[in-house]
């Protein structure tokens with residue numbers, strides 16, 4: 072029965088190629104950002120692909136495309152799989168897409184083989200998973216988990232457009248998106264197939280990653296206030312240089328990341344300073360940085376360490392700082408029972424697997440509040456992702472889709 076559910080690898084790859092045609096052709100790589108025209112057009116294609124697979128898709132109140140394959144029970148909690156089809160700017164063709172299209176392929180194979188599940192199977196293309204200018208990633212999965220909040224709708228993009236208005240222009244009702252989250256009784260379990268987006272599987276030669284936990288992410292904005300002055304006449308000892316304090320903070324962030332015991336990373340993503348002239352000492356700087364780990368206690372310690380070290384370094388220069396934590400998201404462990412179903416199915420299919428952490432955020436983290444959750448990773452060539460070079464071999468995608476089907480089948484059993 073399990074072998075019969077092997078995907079039609081050529082058909083699956085063909086669908087990935089078709090979906091990748093929807094992108095902003097004016098930019099390098101694949102840009103299909105949430106609410107963009109290419110995204111709108113691609114969702115029509117996804118909806119048609121789900122309909123053709125017999126999934127009777129609907130757009131739910133949160134803007135997710137939800138396909139349903141009825142199970143024998145015709146009611147009660149559903150098995151859920153899915154991912155997202157939006158991209159970062161100039162991203163790749165596989166991030167998210169693999170999980171949605173593999174879910175559709177699983178549904179096709181179930182129908183083609185006459186395999187009826189006990190539970191309904193939902194295949195979901197979650198709205199807007201990637202980080203965006205509104206600062207709200209995972210919009211659709213947040214909404215179903217009931218953690219999309221009214222204040223999120225007021226967040227604005229670079230043009231001052233509020234998220235709520237952007238949703239309206241996209242044909243969605245923002246208040247409805249807030250109003251009808253799923254209940255735990257709706258979800259029997261969730262499993263998401265995704266590309267690894269890192270190098271661990273390729274380096275270790277494993278076909279499959281079984282995700283242990285999704286990293287927590289803490290993002291901070293540090294504002295440095297110093298004193299401007301003449302770059303030629305102000306002695307070095309008399310300076311309160313905001314940019315130099317910010318530069319030292321960049322090194323602090325990196326040093327703290329390098330000290331992480333398990334999986335921890337720390338990144339300074341953006342820096343601004345002013346007044347911004349060659350001959351003038353800077354009096355203000357802003358630094359955006361983040362730390363991530365699957366180890367919550369390390370994360371909490373690293374938060375303190377970063378702030379303490381930045382503050383003492385700035386104090387020594389006579390620079391004032393203000394620290395604002397923009398997000399504070401704890402790690403989300405996957406559910407042991409789902410990991411067990413994945414590893415049993417992988418052993419059954421003869422697929423070498425390895426337990427791996429996820430440094431990236433995923434819709435699965437929000438689904439975990441509704442029921443048992445697990446994730447399957449397939450290798451990323453050279454660990455590249457969120458760039459045009461992002462690549463996962465067709466054979467690896469097919470193995471992942473096969474394992475997704477086998478895992479869902481095991482989760483379906485009473």
Ligand SMILES: [Zn+2]
Pocket residue numbers: 155166167200265
């Ligand atoms: Zn993704």
